[in-house]
Amino acid sequence: MSKSSRVTIHDVAREAGVSLSTVSKVINNRYGVAAATSARVQKVIAELGYEASLVAQSLRNHETKVIGILVADLEPFSTELLKGAAEGVRGTGYELVIYSAGGRTEARDGWERRYLSRLSGTLIDGAVLVTPTIVSAQYGAPFVAVDPHTGTSEIPTVDADNLRGAQTAVHHLIELGHRRIAMLTGRPDLMSAQLREQGFRTGMAQAGVPVDESLLLVGDYRADISAEAAKALLTMDEPPTAIFAANDISAIATLEVAVDLGLEVPRDLSIVGFDNVPESVLCTPSLTTVEQPIREMGLRAVELLLQLLRAESIPATHLTLDTRLVVRQSTSAPRR
């Protein structure tokens, strides 16, 4: 009907013939309202289908019982994390608001600061920042960072054990008999990428296999860059028998390049990825990869935040969840 005009507390008050404050008291179950008046107001509320505006309420109140999940974009990683976050608030009385600018390009580094500033204090009591680029303790609201780009020890974080995950991947390849192992590293500025490379080096060292630096190329977590690098590796005079890619995107790109070059995976080349995104099981052959427990990361992050909200204290907790090697079809013993 007509204009899309909200029903406000004014409408209810007028209709019920009482004042604003009386309506507010009824809504919030405050004392000092006659039973008859309360009933009449309730009736009008039901008739008009009135619901208090979350915005107006949260502008007035200190606490909103809403927690925010701030993401740069809604892609496989963040949406998977949301499922865990939803689990985390279940039964706590908190509601969830996920905020995303839809990965717009203008949102460069520091998007999370902007989002948090815009929402905190009003609308949300605290937030989970998903893969934030710059993390500062100065944000002025309780928050937990999931898989932040830089390692700060002052703020609560949840991440996965990238170091051991990478080591596990290398051990797997070495156990299969590989020695000439290459790595496509991730985005150099990201902590996760650095840890995965370090894990690779540690794994090799533990097995007493020297690292050939010419076999370490940057894949940047990106398909196009990784494809270039993979091509360079596979067209060497003495190509590696196995490639450890810093994420599944890189691994899948490598797989495609290998196929293009007429190689058979895993017979001619073993490939291990990292993340275990759904796509890793859809490719042929399916990808051996290191799984991050993404949902659990979301769950834990919310739990940590709720704890923070309750305690008002800021223990700089760092939760590092275990990673796990998922062996599929892209790895085997080297040919010869």
Place this chain on the structure above:
Amino acid sequence: MSKSSRVTIHDVAREAGVSLSTVSKVINNRYGVAAATSARVQKVIAELGYEASLVAQSLRNHETKVIGILVADLEPFSTELLKGAAEGVRGTGYELVIYSAGGRTEARDGWERRYLSRLSGTLIDGAVLVTPTIVSAQYGAPFVAVDPHTGTSEIPTVDADNLRGAQTAVHHLIELGHRRIAMLTGRPDLMSAQLREQGFRTGMAQAGVPVDESLLLVGDYRADISAEAAKALLTMDEPPTAIFAANDISAIATLEVAVDLGLEVPRDLSIVGFDNVPESVLCTPSLTTVEQPIREMGLRAVELLLQLLRAESIPATHLTLDTRLVVRQSTSAPRR
């Protein structure tokens, strides 16, 4: 630092030695501010890390450039839809707020009315309601319903061809040689569930296979209920050789029950799901299922909403997207 006190426009005004409105003008690029003043204010804003509160802004302004996606819970269907919605807003200047009560049990029928009332007018310009139970044109805000409970012709909706999808699933099972086919139906109050059941019946009828009513149990689109129902079916004297589940959640729950009971899928039992959520390829064996173009549904819903927002008109568009059978490993010819 210290207390988590927001930096407000007052702080900026005080620090820069100007009035509130001047700061507001600078923020919103309004005319009537001297270059020098503007620069000074900008500097203070940067120093203090000030960002206007979305809540306060949207309380004042008519338009917020934010669209809401209202979901009852964050599960595979809704999160997959979010990816499409994110694609839909990309480059439009709109931002996305996803609101979820985390599937709390109290949120009975009509949750979407409550959410929409709480957010519309303030905070969001319009909304996409994901699987709403009751849809009324009276909500007082532009919105598009995805896969709504009831088929109302007055409001814009986006859904998938549930009827034909279910028929296709049944045809597949019948072609494989199954005759004793059970169905775990969905939430009885949802139109999608009714259409999938109707498609099942039509498919059976077309093949001349009578429907054994004792093999139709309610799975309610839920894992726990479906597990119960699946157990009942599989422990019958003469259990079905195939089960068509109304959604993937139910199908995966069925798969787990079958494994628990020592059955081998698909040798002892064929299972077909509906939705093709990412999880359907991750289970073992991977699930044969009817694909709904969920992402596209999200994309289309957002596009439709933006169109509505622009036009102010309400063409009662109904978009029904095609479904498609994806054959994987959970179906084969019946054993004996």
Place this chain on the structure above:
DNA sequence: ATGAAAGCGCTAACAT
């Protein structure tokens, strides 16, 4: 038991 009024952070007339 009820209502008037102030104010949460912000914007937009309307002064000056």
Place this chain on the structure above:
DNA sequence: ATGTTAGCGCTTTCAT
């Protein structure tokens, strides 16, 4: 060019 003021919808003292 800058400041003052009145709300947006709501809750909460503080009267009455």
